Structure formats: C-alpha cells, structure tokens
Amino acid sequence: MAAIGSIVGSGGLIVMDEDNCMVDIAKFFLKFTVDESCGKCTPCRIGTKRLLELLEKITDGKGTLEDLDKLEELCYYIKANALCGLGQTAPNPVLSTLRYFRDEYVAHVVEKRCPAGVCKHLLRFVVDKDKCIGCGMCMRNCPASAISKTDYIATGHKLPSVEIDPNKCVKCGVCMDNCRFKAISKQ
Amino acid sequence: MEEYTIKINGIEVTAPKGTTILQAARKAGITIPTLCYLKEINEIGACRICVVEVKGARGLCAACVYPIAPNMEVFTHSPKVVEYRKRTLELLLSDHNCSCLSCVRSGECELQTLCREYGVESETAFEGEKNPSELDESAVHMVRDNSKCILCRRCVAACEKTQGIGVIGANERGFATHISSAFEMGLGETSCVSCGQCIAVCPTGALYEKSCIDDVFKAINDPTKYVVVQTAPAVRAGLGEAFGLPIGTPVQGKLAAALRRLGFDKVFDTNFGADLTIMEEANEFIERVQNGGKLPIITSCSPGWVKFCEHYYPEFTENLSSCKSPQQMQGAITKSYFAEKMGIDPKSIVSVSVMPCTAKKFEIGRDDQSGAGLPDMDYTMTTRELARMIKRAGIRFLDLPDEDFDHPLGSGTGAAVIFGATGGVMEAALRTAVEKLTGETLERPDFQEVRGTDGIKEATYNVAGMDVNICVASGLKNAAKVLDMVKSGEKNYHFIEIMACPGGCVNGGGQPQVPASVRNFVDIRAERAKVLYGYDAANTLRKSHENPDIIELYENYLGKPGSHKAHELLHTSYVKRTVNKQF
Ligand code: SF4
Ligand code: SF4
Ligand code: SF4
Ligand code: SF4
Ligand code: SF4
Ligand code: SF4
Numbered sequence: 174m175a176a177i178g179s180i181v182g183s184g185g186l187i188v189m190d191e192d193n194c195m196v197d198i199a200k201f202f203l204k205f206t207v208d209e210s211c212g213k214c215t216p217c218r219i220g221t222k223r224l225l226e227l228l229e230k231i232t233d234g235k236g237t238l239e240d241l242d243k244l245e246e247l248c249y250y251i252k253a254n255a256l257c258g259l260g261q262t263a264p265n266p267v268l269s270t271l272r273y274f275r276d277e278y279v280a281h282v283v284e285k286r287c288p289a290g291v292c293k294h295l296l297r298f299v300v301d302k303d304k305c306i307g308c309g310m311c312m313r314n315c316p317a318s319a320i321s322k323t324d325y326i327a328t329g330h331k332l333p334s335v336e337i338d339p340n341k342c343v344k345c346g347v348c349m350d351n352c353r354f355k356a357i358s359k360q
Numbered sequence: 361m362e363e364y365t366i367k368i369n370g371i372e373v374t375a376p377k378g379t380t381i382l383q384a385a386r387k388a389g390i391t392i393p394t395l396c397y398l399k400e401i402n403e404i405g406a407c408r409i410c411v412v413e414v415k416g417a418r419g420l421c422a423a424c425v426y427p428i429a430p431n432m433e434v435f436t437h438s439p440k441v442v443e444y445r446k447r448t449l450e451l452l453l454s455d456h457n458c459s460c461l462s463c464v465r466s467g468e469c470e471l472q473t474l475c476r477e478y479g480v481e482s483e484t485a486f487e488g489e490k491n492p493s494e495l496d497e498s499a500v501h502m503v504r505d506n507s508k509c510i511l512c513r514r515c516v517a518a519c520e521k522t523q524g525i526g527v528i529g530a531n532e533r534g535f536a537t538h539i540s541s542a543f544e545m546g547l548g549e550t551s552c553v554s555c556g557q558c559i560a561v562c563p564t565g566a567l568y569e570k571s572c573i574d575d576v577f578k579a580i581n582d583p584t585k586y587v588v589v590q591t592a593p594a595v596r597a598g599l600g601e602a603f604g605l606p607i608g609t610p611v612q613g614k615l616a617a618a619l620r621r622l623g624f625d626k627v628f629d630t631n632f633g634a635d636l637t638i639m640e641e642a643n644e645f646i647e648r649v650q651n652g653g654k655l656p657i658i659t660s661c662s663p664g665w666v667k668f669c670e671h672y673y674p675e676f677t678e679n680l681s682s683c684k685s686p687q688q689m690q691g692a693i694t695k696s697y698f699a700e701k702m703g704i705d706p707k708s709i710v711s712v713s714v715m716p717c718t719a720k721k722f723e724i725g726r727d728d729q730s731g732a733g734l735p736d737m738d739y740t741m742t743t744r745e746l747a748r749m750i751k752r753a754g755i756r757f758l759d760l761p762d763e764d765f766d767h768p769l770g771s772g773t774g775a776a777v778i779f780g781a782t783g784g785v786m787e788a789a790l791r792t793a794v795e796k797l798t799g800e801t802l803e804r805p806d807f808q809e810v811r812g813t814d815g816i817k818e819a820t821y822n823v824a825g826m827d828v829n830i831c832v833a834s835g836l837k838n839a840a841k842v843l844d845m846v847k848s849g850e851k852n853y854h855f856i857e858i859m860a861c862p863g864g865c866v867n868g869g870g871q872p873q874v875p876a877s878v879r880n881f882v883d884i885r886a887e888r889a890k891v892l893y894g895y896d897a898a899n900t901l902r903k904s905h906e907n908p909d910i911i912e913l914y915e916n917y918l919g920k921p922g923s924h925k926a927h928e929l930l931h932t933s934y935v936k937r938t939v940n941k942q943f
Binding site: 336 | 407422448453488
C-alpha cells in the first residue's frame with residue numbers, strides 16, 4: 174500500500190465505497206493526529222491544525238482551488254519538517270486521498286458538492302413540488318422551521334406544495350424521513 | 361581529538377567530532393537561525409527553524425543538535441530550506457498576536473527579525489483558530505503574555521535547568537500546548553523567585569518586567585518631589601548594548617550623564633551602598649567568627665537568592681547575613697542621612713534605582729525594608745527600562761559626554777563595582793575583612809580564585825592564623841548544590857557568596873536581552889564582568905573602608921559598623937516560605 178502512495182492510517186486496511194467521502198475520511202484521520210500531537214514542534218503543533226482547518230474549509234464548501242495547492246504544499250512541508258514519526262506521517266491520509274481522489278476534492282471546492290453526500294454543509298434538501306401533496310408532515314417536524322407553503326398547487330393535488338429555505342435548514346433530514354410521498358430528496 | 365572535515369554550502373570546514381552542524385556552520389561564516397536552541401540547557405530541536413539539508417539523509421535535519429560526520433555535505437540555505445523556514449515562521453505567526461507596533465520587544469524580537477530576514481510577506485499566510493490566552497500579571501516583577509509565546513521553551517529551561525526551580529512548564533498538548541504553572545496557578549502564587557532569567561532568554565515579547573517608567577517620569581515632572589536615582593554596578597556593563605554598542609562596553613560616564621538629563625535631582629551610584637554593605641557584612645562576619653555566631657554566613661544582596669533561600673532552604677535563613685542589599689541600604693541612607701544633610705523632608709523624596717534585576721521589584725515591597733520609617737525604595741527599574749526611558753526622552757546616548765555621579769552618595773571603590781560579577785562581593789568582603797582581622801594593609805587586593813564564570817568556586821585563605829573556607833556560587837541550581845553539601849556536612853565553609861543569576865548581576869534578569877544567535881556563541885557573563893574588573897583596576901581606592909564618604913557617614917552619623925543606628929537602617933530580617941507545587 175505504501176508503495177502506491179495510499180497510506181491512510183496505521184497500515185490497517187479499511188474498505189470503502191462511494192458512500193464514503195474521501196475528504197471526510199482524510200479529516201477523520203487527521204483529527205486523530207491533531208489530538209495526539211505532543212505539541213513540541215512547530216510543523217506538527219500548528220501545521221497539522223492548519224491542515225485540518227483547511228480540510229474543514231473544503232468540506233464546509235468554502236474552499237478554493239488555491240486551497241488545494243496550499244493543502245498539498247503544507248502536507249509536504251510537515252512531512253519534511255516534523256520532529257518525530259507522528260508528525261511526519263500525519264499528512265499521509267491527505268496526500269493519498271488527494272492523489273487518488275482529487276476529483277472529489279475538486280467537486281467540493283468548484284461545484285460545492287459532496288459526491289458521497291456526506292459533507293453536511295454541502296447537502297441540500299429539495300422538495301419536488303409536483304410530488305408534494307401539501308400534507309405538511311415535514312413542516313410540523315422540521316426543527317428549524319425551514320419549510321413553508323408555496324402558492325403552487327400541482328395538478329391533481331388539493332393543497333399547495335412546500336419549499337425549504339436552504340438558509341434556515343440545518344440538514345437534519347427529518348423532513349425526508351417523514352415524507353411518505355418521497356417528495357423530498359437530498360442533493 | 362578526532363577531527364572531521366565536512367562541506368557546508370561547498371565550503372570545507374574541519375571541526376572536532378561531536379560538533380553540531382550549527383557550530384560548524386558558524387566556523388564557515390554561516391548563521392543558521394535558531395529559536396528554541398540554547399546551548400546546554402535547551403537542545404530540543406523543536407522549533408524546526410534550524411533545519412538543513414544533509415546529503416543522503418532522509419528528510420531535513422535540525423542543525424542545532426545534529427552532529428557532523430566525516431565527509432558530510434550540508435546545505436544550510438538551499439531554496440527548499442529557505443522556503444520551509446519561511447513556512448515555519450508563517451505557521452508561528454498564524455497563532456501569534458502580531459501586534460509589533462505596541463509590543464515591548466519590537467525592534468529586538470528574534471521572531472520579528474527572522475520574519476524580516478526570511479521575507480515573510482503576510483501575518484495571515486495561514487488563517488485559523490488562535491489559542492485563547494490571558495495576561496498573567498499575578499507576579500510582582502513580570503508579566504506573561506502567552507499570545508506572543510512561540511513555545512520555544514527557553515524560559516522553562518532557564519527556570520528548571522539553570523535555576524533548578526521549575527515553576528513553569530508546558531501544560532496541555534498539541535495545539536493547546538501553552539506555558540504556565542502547575543494547575544494553571546498564576547506565577548505570583550508559585551514559589552517563583554523573581555530572578556527574571558526566563559525573561560532574559562525569551563526570544564519574543566511574551567515575557568517582560570512590570571514597568572515603572574511612567575511613574576518615574578511623573579515623579580520627575582512633579583515639582584513637589586525630590587527624585588533621587590541610584591544605579592547598580594552591572595548596569596554600566598550592560599546598558600551600552602541597548603544602544604548598539606558591543607557586549608562588554610563600559611558606559612559609566614554616559615550612564616551618569618543620561619540620568620542627569622532625564623531630570624533626576626541627584627544621580628547617585630549604588631556602589632556607595634555596596635561599600636556600605638561591605639562595611640556591615642565584613643563586620644558581621646568577623647563578629648560571627650569571634651563570637652561563635654551562625655556559620656557559614658551567606659551573602660544577602662541578591663533578592664532572587666534570598667527568596668530562593670526562604671522558599672527552598674528555609675533552614676538556612678539564619679545563615680543569611682542580616683545586611684540589606686546595597687540598593688536598600690542606599691535607599692535608607694538617602695531618606696535619613698542625606699535628607700537631614702540637605703534639609704529635605706524625606707517624605708518628598710522619591711527614591712529610584714536602576715538595576716540589572718527583576719527581583720529588586722519584589723525586594724522593594726518586602727517587610728522590614730523601611731529603615732527611616734518610610735519605604736527605603738519607591739521604584740526600581742531594569743537596565744532595559746532605563747534604555748527605553750533614555751530613548752523616549754530623545755537623549756542621544758552615544759553622543760553624551762562622560763560625567764560623574766553626584767556626592768555624597770555617588771562615590772564607590774573598586775571593591776563595590778565588582779559586586780556585579782559572581783565572586784565580587786566575596787572579594788570585596790575579603791579585602792576589608794582581611795585587613796580588619798590582620799590589622800595589616802593588603803598590598804595586592806586581588807583574589808583571583810573567586811573570579812571567573814564558574815558556577816561554583818572555592819578557596820581557603822589563611823587569615824590571621826585561621827583557615828577561612830569560602831565558596832562562591834551563582835545560578836540557583838549551583839546554590840542548591842552548595843547548600844546540599846553544607847547540609848550533609850561534606851563541606852565546611854565559613855563564608856558563602858550566592859548570586860541568583862548565573863555569572864552574577866551582569867547577567868541579571870533585567871539586563872538587555874541578547875539574542876540566541878549571540879548568546880550561544882559568546883560568554884556574555886565574562887564579557888560584561890571584564891568591564892567591572894576594569895573599573896576596579898582603574899580605581900585608586902579598591903577597598904570599601906577607604907571610601908572617604910563612607911568614612912564620613914560612619915563618623916558623623918552611624919558610629920561604628922553594626923551600631924544600633926546601623927542596625928535600624930541597614931539590616932533586615934527574613935521569613936520562611938513554603939514551596940508551591942512545581943512541575
Ligand atoms: S511531530 Fe512529534 S514531536 Fe512534533 S509535535 Fe508532533 S508528536 Fe510532538
Ligand atoms: S432537513 Fe431538517 S431542517 Fe431541513 S427542511 Fe428538512 S426537517 Fe427542516
Ligand atoms: S513578540 Fe515579536 S513578533 Fe510578536 S508582536 Fe512582539 S515584536 Fe512583534
Ligand atoms: S523569574 Fe526566575 S523563578 Fe520565576 S519563573 Fe522566571 S526563571 Fe523561574
Ligand atoms: S515565553 Fe518566551 S521563552 Fe517561554 S516558551 Fe514562550 S516564547 Fe519561549
Ligand atoms: S544576581 Fe543580581 S540580578 Fe540576579 S537576582 Fe540577584 S541581585 Fe538580581
């Protein structure tokens with residue numbers, strides 16, 4: 174594994190599929206080293222923290238293409254400069270995911286989309302107005318009061334359909350679970 | 361010793377086995393930057409600013425700890441290395457309160473200098489969370505501002521390795537790592553001895569003395585106040601550095617001139633107080649020897665040492681000389697003898713001192729330091745603070761003429777001026793005690809055995825038929841060693857001099873800070889001490905009891921050393937303290 178540049182964690186093998194977001198996986202492993210850092214040397218103490226923050230920025234949908242370059246550069250810096258093995262290997266999960274799944278990173282920063290649908294900040298819950306019968310189950314259960322009635326009544330329905338205000342939505346998914354007509358989907 | 365020849369940036373250098381790349385590079389005329397490295401006490405390779413490329417090595421090497429090997433090829437400033445150093449600086453800045461404009465260290469800050477040298481263009485190359493921190497102002501002498509701390513741990517090493525105290529250390533881990541005391545106690549609640557050695561080694565503005573500059577300016581500008589200043593021996597050996605002069609430049613004349621131009625009503629010399637201290641201390645020593653008093657007698661002029669004794673070796677407080685420090689003696693005499701002589705109301709006198717010391721800020725607030733019924737001293741500032749005052753007042757220090765101190769508290773002998781170097785108090789005391797005991801004149805008043813920067817020095821002198829065993833220690837770790845040997849009975853001394861700061865006051869916690877790039881290669885203790893021994897050798901009076909103003913003070917005012925009046929004004933008492941949780 175090391176030879177083809179896919180060192181992620183400690184050498185243990187983890188099987189993943191398209192439901193796993195690679196940026197999120199990198200974040201997961203990095204959090205571990207950030208917590209484990211003893212705090213003695215600069216590259217590990219501050220560097221890995223900044224690395225994690227850059228990943229967070231990307232999964233929050235605020236990343237840019239320049240951030241990807243910065244991320245990669247910082248990884249190589251930390252590998253070369255950290256005092257002990259912990260810091261020197263800390264960037265590996267980021268580097269391997271960047272190498273093999275760069276398109277996923279790019280999707281996060283350019284399209285503001287998480288292909289695996291994992292990164293909450295990049296999720297959107299959308300109501301299909303033609304499927305929605307206007308029962309209001311979702312509205313009653315939404316903890317963020319993000320759902321409201323529209324003026325639109327779909328053909329064959331009696332009540333106006335609803336819509337979700339993405340600014341108020343906290344992406345809990347309760348509405349989707351409550352809609353018996355599969356009118357709400359995650360995008 | 362085996363020698364290796366290596367190539368640094370293509371230059372051949374030969375150095376003994378065991379030499380680090382950092383030292384070898386220096387031989388090749390190359391400076392490799394360092395932030396955490398302090399020779400002998402902080403060789404932790406942690407800041408990573410000193411990384412270099414070594415041909416064939418995996419990754420980069422920390423030059424400060426990496427030893428040279430035969431035929432090694434080193435690149436200290438390759439584009440990659442330079443870029444990486446810049447990255448390290450940018451990362452440090454990303455968790456730094458970059459407020460240079462109002463920072464006490466600006467202009468002399470090692471971090472700032474490196475950022476300039478490495479062309480750092482932005483404080484925000486990396487953005488992100490900064491560690492929250494509050495000022496620790498709990499200690500009387502200093503402030504810790506962790507928002508400026510780069511976690512080099514030099515302060516921790518000074519406190520623990522040099523001083524053997526260890527009241528500060530790293531708390532928490534990872535990004536949250538920060539320097540503080542056990543259980544997040546404020547420094548003032550710990551058994552910190554106020555020596556300021558941590559400040560002296562700090563590369564940034566994270567540690568600094570509590571300043572009294574504003575109060576002193578205010579007093580000077582208050583027409584109802586009579587403001588008197590005194591300056592310690594070591595100040596004249598260090599102040600010049602703050603004005604760009606080489607380490608070890610004597611500046612006594614300019615110092616006196618600067619103080620006068622700042623507007624002090626009288627410019628006195630603590631050397632007077634030092635001569636007075638010798639009169640009292642030599643007398644106390646002789647009395648203890650002759651009357652079976654507590655021996656060994658231990659000097660008490662270093663308040664950092666006194667506080668250390670009270671906390672860590674309270675069983676030795678009876679051994680401490682009851683003499684106040686020269687500063688406090690001079691303060692008491694200023695508000696009594698001098699005030700009477702001049703017909704000034706002592707209450708209108710504001711007594712200020714310039715000291716190489718931060719522990720003096722603790723000392724002036726001690727109990728039993730009000731000889732004339734008023735606090736002996738009102739303000740004490742460090743050499744660094746004085747330099748700031750001079751700059752703020754627009755005084756062109758280097759252009760000043762050499763001037764003398766004012767009389768009568770401005771005269772001092774050669775014995776007094778060496779108080780600022782380790783062994784100096786002992787030598788001064790011996791010059792007087794030997795003459796008193798033997799009744800003969802010492803032709804060559806030099807006691808070479810007690811000179812030099814060794815942490816512990818010993819000698820035995822036969823004085824009037826008695827073998828007098830003496831010991832001199834500087835740096836509190838050395839002091840502890842000596843006291844342990846006395847405690848165990850391994851050593852039997854009559855007289856011990858202890859200075860809290862390694863090398864004595866010339867290397868005090870209030871002296872101009874010397875960057876690691878110099879400190880690691882030059883013995884600043886020796887360079888500054890030379891200045892004092894130079895003043896001693898040049899003085900026609902080299903024994904405290906020959907100071908005519910001291911003779912007059914005793915004749916007209918105090919009577920004899922150890923008199924009732926002398927005790928009232930010039931002696932003090934000690935307390936026993938406990939040790940508060942350490943690391
Ligand atoms: S790389 Fe090692 S020494 Fe440096 S902070 Fe991380 S764990 Fe500590
Ligand atoms: S996902 Fe949660 S917060 Fe968003 S609209 Fe549905 S129920 Fe409301
Ligand atoms: S510590 Fe140095 S870099 Fe930081 S604010 Fe002060 S002068 Fe500037
Ligand atoms: S002042 Fe001295 S004792 Fe106090 S923390 Fe600093 S080095 Fe330690
Ligand atoms: S306070 Fe100063 S000496 Fe101590 S770790 Fe911070 S920067 Fe270094
Ligand atoms: S050795 Fe000098 S500078 Fe250091 S604490 Fe003692 S008096 Fe102050």
